[in-house]
Amino acid sequence: MTEAIRVVVTGAAGQIAYSLLYMIARGEVFGKDQPLILHLLDIPPMAGVLEGVVMELADCALPLLQEVIPTTDPKVAFKDVSAAFLVGAMPRKEGMERKDLLSANVKIFKVQGQALNEFAKKDVKVLVVGNPANTNALVCANYAPSIPKENFSAMTRLDQNRATSQIAAKLGVPIAAVSNIIIWGNHSSTQYPDAGQGKVFINDVWKSVTEVLNDTSFLQGPFIDIVQKRGAAVIASRKMSSAMSAAKSACDHMHDWWNGTAPGKFVSMGVFSDGSYGTPKDVVFSFPVEIKNKQWKIVQGLTIDGFSKSKLDITGNELREERDEALSVLESN
Ligand SMILES: NC(=O)C1=CN([C@@H]2O[C@H](COP(=O)(O)OP(=O)(O)OC[C@H]3O[C@@H](n4cnc5c(N)ncnc54)[C@H](O)[C@@H]3O)[C@@H](O)[C@H]2O)C=CC1
Numbered sequence: 001m002t003e004a005i006r007v008v009v010t011g012a013a014g015q016i017a018y019s020l021l022y023m024i025a026r027g028e029v030f031g032k033d034q035p036l037i038l039h040l041l042d043i044p045p046m047a048g049v050l051e052g053v054v055m056e057l058a059d060c061a062l063p064l065l066q067e068v069i070p071t072t073d074p075k076v077a078f079k080d081v082s083a084a085f086l087v088g089a090m091p092r093k094e095g096m097e098r099k100d101l102l103s104a105n106v107k108i109f110k111v112q113g114q115a116l117n118e119f120a121k122k123d124v125k126v127l128v129v130g131n132p133a134n135t136n137a138l139v140c141a142n143y144a145p146s147i148p149k150e151n152f153s154a155m156t157r158l159d160q161n162r163a164t165s166q167i168a169a170k171l172g173v174p175i176a177a178v179s180n181i182i183i184w185g186n187h188s189s190t191q192y193p194d195a196g197q198g199k200v201f202i203n204d205v206w207k208s209v210t211e212v213l214n215d216t217s218f219l220q221g222p223f224i225d226i227v228q229k230r231g232a233a234v235i236a237s238r239k240m241s242s243a244m245s246a247a248k249s250a251c252d253h254m255h256d257w258w259n260g261t262a263p264g265k266f267v268s269m270g271v272f273s274d275g276s277y278g279t280p281k282d283v284v285f286s287f288p289v290e291i292k293n294k295q296w297k298i299v300q301g302l303t304i305d306g307f308s309k310s311k312l313d314i315t316g317n318e319l320r321e322e323r324d325e326a327l328s329v330l331e332s333n
């Protein structure tokens, strides 16, 4: 039988984890024949809630789940893990921007970076979900120098899924008929959702979304606006931030990282920028990537027109500012 892998979920007593743990334990990320040992990290005041989550996981009677280890100690949580879902952080409330969480949340990612560095497997794949996700991923990687920077990523897959869903609805086609919609930059209201490389499967042929839709004013206006503000719209309506859709997207992200992308298909991930497309280096920037053998590669050679360039600059500048603010918070602590 295949040996079990250890997977940690932080913020395990929270609302995203409540959906995420079930999806992971059912085999939707690492495969239906991959046994799992789940490590559940939360903070001491949530230890009681965590016990309830452990009881429910047991009551699901999931065949792949060999063991569940609830803990409030990062040393235990990160020991020998092959994959890490870093969800645990303070969520924003109505009226806040995600970067308003920076000073509270970057400190968490410093501690977790240090723990990953010391205790995790060196090929661990780390997905940061907690906001501000891009800058938290940067901080986490910086405090884990023994793990390659390529192993740290931030989640913009929820934005990609939102954008894909908007395009499918506008075209009146099923979700699976839309591919290669890109999210550039920060998981924030400056992100640039771009359908310019998008493809739609119509009458047995893949065609260009922009040609089939033929509606530049929608693609450069309401489409971008809706996706950028979708998180805030969910908060305004639910009075809590997106959880089920965030959990599904975290699974999609890690699934594709683990299993690879189909030829010609790309997905968006926040990864360390190498300066591609004129973006700032040394920030975690969302790019279109292709994945093979668990390694992502930024898709090169895409056409960036003046409109797109100005959007990339805006979100890149915000990431630079966040990085500098995060560093000053960490230096003053
Ligand atoms: N990147 C993305 O697309 C998305 C990111 N998010 C972010 O995910 C994060 C979690 O969201 P929810 O689950 O809704 O929040 P939640 O408040 O329901 O759960 C967060 C959990 O994290 C725990 N936590 C806090 N500090 C911790 C630490 N140092 N170590 C371990 N656990 C810790 C809390 O006790 C709580 O149980 C938030 O920052 C939210 O903004 C949410 C949706 C989408």
Ligand SMILES: O=C(O)CCC(=O)C(=O)O
Residues within 6 Å of the ligand: 091, 092, 097, 098, 131, 158, 230, 231, 232, 234, 241, 242
């Ligand atoms: O918007 C937030 O701050 C929390 C949830 C989130 O990041 C999102 O829904 O995109």
